[in-house]
Amino acid sequence: SCGICVEKCPFDAIEIINLPTELEDDPVHRYGENAFALYGLPVPESGKVTGILGPNGIGKTTAVRALAGEITPNLGTYDEEPSWEAVLDRFRGTELQTYIERVQAGDVTIARKPQYVDQLPKQFDGTTIELLESTDERGALDDYIDRLGIRPVVDQPLDTLSGGELQRVALAATLARDRDFYFLDEISPYLDIGQRVTAARLIRELAEEEDRAVLAVEHDLAILDLLADTLHVAYGEPGAFGVITDPKSVRNGINEYLTGYLSNENMRIRPEEIEFHEHAPRETSKATPLVEYPELSKSYGEGEFSLDVESGTIYESEVLGVVGPNGIGKSTLAKLFTGALEPDEGDLDFRLDISYKPQYIEIDQPMRVDAFLSSITDDFGTSYWKTEVANPLQLERIMERNLDDLSGGERQRVAIAACLSEDADLYVMDEPSAHLDVEQRVQATSAIRRYAENHDETVLVIDHDIYMIDLLADRLMVFDGEPSEYGHAATPQEMRAGMNDFLSDLDITFRRDERTRRPRINKPESQLDRKQKKQGEYYYAP
Ligand code: ADP
């Protein structure tokens, strides 16, 4: 052990090249003896969106509280009264000096969007518009309501809104404020890709056109890439210490993060690289169909939502990605497969036993994680179950906690484990990426893939994180239509054809980063964007 980590060394699989030099200095803030310590601070800049990329529990909120003037950083001397004088001395001559002078003078105002929007209805008792109107400090609210598509729900009580609606309301409520500094802790959970891109555009406009400083934490890398001007990578050991690097270009920051090596810092943060395959489409064995289904249709009564499904085949032991906007009929199709709903047209001669992980996870029972999981599977506690399910989902540390005091990301990992632990014909996961940090997304992806491969299980993954879908899926099922009105489900296709269908609908093209081959969203109307659209290659560009 190098003496820094209080628990297990996160790097035990690899040789430690060196300690980050920051750790030889005093931290910016330490909560107490043997308590969490934060090294480094992000630099908010007017007119710019500054991104932070890194795991949860690494000190991002602590950093923001310092930058908002809510706590005075103690520079590691937690037993003395901290002072802004000392903080200023520490940062004199750095990019933070002017900013800290303003914080010290009490001259920085902040607006923030919390990470867990599901909590909002507990904090505010009223209708959506009552909440929103109280935030309209710049006269921009109406525009946000329209562009974020929340007009239809403004008169509804907040506690009747879906997660995706709450996320957009929270974003509008934050951006509508008239403040110097905006902190957005994740914008993408529960939003579909179109909504994520719109949210990123609105945030960029606020920074650029109104000359505000925006700091954003985001774990959907395609969106972070679009959103930020500069990027701080955060690393360390969640709960023990966190280091926030100096700013990097967004491209470099994400690339270094993916390769697992921060070059300026000479720091390895992960033993292996995360790789994207340019011509991804893995050959599916296609040996045995799990189910072949005919054309189907289903509507929820006169003038309500209706869904049309093209006939198709789902193969055994494939991971089928499912993409499409919210409210387009994805869960309706899952219910048709289980027999919970009867189709209006088309006959299903099978009833699939589906293990389903819903998008919004409600497991608020006062029950311990280990008790909950062992009630689902007899395999609980076996070395096989630990290797395949518990370890990749990092469940060890939370086994003894109660379900009702888990964070969003912890709850998500328990729900994924519970879904995989059931006996079923088909595993359906709705937005497994929600509230997972990037590192956890990578681990959950490999847990789900390994599970499908090693056990010949079939998995259907609905997600809006295009990197996660790319890394997970063998084939793709694309939904389109008009959310809440009608939906159309295409037959499952190869990745290339599926991505082209899906992205042409959204009018978004991706290019490949030269170094890591990761997909990056093209600027609309750029040369590449126009060229790829002409060629009809929206994702796997030549
Ligand atoms: P993040 O926003 O990156 O998830 P936080 O800044 O919220 O991380 O927390 C980083 C660590 O500091 C966590 O382990 C948290 O438990 C700890 N921490 C936060 N606030 C306090 C506090 N007031 N006293 C002691 N520890 C704290």
Ligand code: ADP
């Ligand atoms: P997705 O899973 O793609 O988000 P859903 O299949 O859950 O979409 O829902 C599609 C549409 O059908 C939504 O507008 C939803 O409000 C509506 N809907 C879902 N269930 C019912 C129901 N039991 N009665 C009436 N409308 C419903």
